Amino acid sequence: MPRTRSALASAAARLLAALVLPIVAAGPSIAAAGEPPQVGLGNLAGLFLQRDGSLIQYSSHAREAGQIDAWEIGPGKTVTLVDHHGAGIVRRWWMTMIQYEEIELLFRRLIIRCYWDGESDPSVEAPLSDFFGLGFGEWHDYASLPVSATSGGFNCGWPMPFHKSARITVENRTHAAVNALYFNVGIETMNDVPAGSLYFHAQFRRIAPTRRGEPVTVLETVGSGQYVGTVLSARTLRGTGLRFLEGNEEVYVDGEQKPSVMGTGTEDYFGSGIYGLTGTFDSPNHGITVLDTERNRFSGYRWHIDDPIPFKKSLKVLLQHGQYQNESVADYATLAVWYQTHPHPRFPPLPAELGSIEPSAAFQIPGMIEAESPEARASASGGTLQTMDMAEYDGSWSGDAQLSWRDAEVGDRLTLTIVAPETKEYSLEGYFTRSADYGDVRVLLAGRELAVIRGYATAGVPTGAIRLGRVHLKKGENFLFLELAGKDARATGYLVGIDGFRLGP
Template sequence: MSILDGIYKLQSGRRTKRISSYDRAGFNKDSVPIGAGEVKEIARIEGAGIIRHIWMTISTSDNMIRRNAVLRMYWDGESEPSVESPIGDFFGQGWGQSYPFMSLPLAAAPQGGRGLNCYFPMPFGQGAVITVENDSDLPMDALYYYVDYEEHDELEEDIGRFHAHWRRELTEADPEDGENEGLLEIVPLKPTLDDKNNYVFADIEGKGHFVGLNYFVDNPSPMWYGEGDDMWMIDGEEWPGSLHGTGTEDYFNTAWCPKEVFMHPYFGIAKINEGETGFLGRTHCYRFMLEDPVYFEKSLRASMEHGHGNVLTLDLATVAYWYQSEPHKPYPKLPDRAGRQNIPLLNLHDVHYWRQEYRKAFGGGTKLWGNEWRTQRPQG
């Protein structure tokens, strides 16, 4: 069977339409401005239909606009958004940055990832509304956009609604052993027998299926961040649940601590901490479960360990994507603008200060190399 099968079948009861930012005066100013602090409604559609494609690009002097601007979507007259995310993260662009990204449902296209595209189908039965909030002190000088959709006479009863939700957490190291994770050979590795301290990327109520995750990790350590297992508790079941993974890189269909860009239509690593020591810095992983969605009848709690046993301090941000029946469980309040900003990148000066503290721990020796911890105990 081809992905193009069915494209030749003639259709009835649907009409193709578009809402865009084209210049209504007939000139070439094909964009809309959004003032600082303003919420702009970019699409309002009546009746039933399916959004098939969204494209947009932004011009502004705010270099963090992709975290400062917030995308929201509402289906069927609902008051709570089914989609709520910083605009960059939704399209697969972490940390307010712009870089190429390629997958089947989402892409950030040339130039330099500035062309933002979404191909997730988004059905609605009684209308749809899309807004963009410019949560910035600077104006969005120009937002260019297409919303391509189909009008339908009606939709079937069993069609789920598209959802996407952004979360972020600065995870905590183990209060007793720090960021040991069994790698520092100081204390034995602890077993993991529950998911209570995991990073939760989806907390869903209702009937539906989970279809994808963008995972943005900022790691303040040169050590590998990817030993954490993915865990899926379906319909209120107890740990270990119906699906239990073997490591973060395994969930993203890679292996053996990858550190290279690789973009498959369903999974990959779109950005790596290139040039940094070990795994220090920012990495963007993604997986779209289009062939293997996770189905649930009543609820889904999906989570990832931050290091084996949840021992690593990581700045984790995710966008989860799924379809479900409405109404959905309202999302936690989106962090304010300050709560969405980046933690500064660590640099060579920070690493040098760590070395100074290491010297102090070993008595201030002037010829300490850095491997003494393997055979000696620090003083104090």
């Protein structure tokens, strides 16, 4: 139906409110008419209100004629960007650098630290890249509401209040000098920040490899405050794929036994879906900056600006890795961002290794005829065959994989090809998997039963070598048959897992 002018005006007002209110909600409300403006209005809604303080900028500008507007940081050295005395709020922080000598993962090996009100332990300690939302020490252009990396410049707009002093440093942990570090740090000065203002914190952690059965700790702190963001860069170290993304976020507030925040998957937490179905993206509060399916890497950011997580006594933030029991073996590097009261607990030490950690090679049994390999030419009279990645499971499977036979019925047969180098008698070993939903198989060669393999176990485990006896093989192709024979009464299914076979003298 036609819309009236008043209806259009009302709709426009609602749209304006929808656009403005979320921004205003991130800081204190606008002061009523006749009242002094409140501290913290870092958005368009507060620009028309008079401020009593001033803005000063610490920067790398040249102090003398003929110098460049940049600083050098020698290897192993630390420089102080800001040493401010008095109350204020860090409003803007910009950095870039020109590096004439190539330094591997330079952005990961420059360490940012912030100290508020004379504290001896920093409230911010993180590699430069992770602090500005970038994983793996790599540059990727992106823009979010509080931080961004755009056309060579790092930008941060997190408000960072302090009552007495602020000190910001950068440490160079590389082997060579940083030739030209440019920076601007803007501070809004004032007589004092409001009572109850919380201090800004950012903490970097890394665990590689992750521990089976244990989630990754992103943050564990005591005090009162609110959690406002996570940066994650993760990579599979054993096996293939991005199965670590199956893990959920868990947030425990004030010592609770069950998490008040429990998610549905890591990529869901970072605002995407189905392992980042359509690729990388950026948005104001969440994004994916790295989605590398060839090297099994993921990096993303998630800001809790519209949904900060408050706590009064303590906070613990965890990320699961894997679908079931934190089974994925991966490299997890995280940045936690939050505001809280002082004093804060001392941060754990930064990891010794900040650079790239390469995946481990797959476990191999010498001489193994891998059941899942094309050379084995597996086929089945019933059910389906697929290669199953076993790298995330306890135990060792050759090639970190097995051939999985599913949906078969008793009497169905699976055929495997064994190529003998010459006609003679060999010893034959088989390697299988046992689990709670696995069935039993008869192993047959040339019409002779070699063994019956019992598939049941309370948990998934490799059998190791099972001696199948001595067999006569002709040179070239020989056919080995596995016949589904039934199952243990305790087994819940008829699955079969075959790692492979090995010939011996």
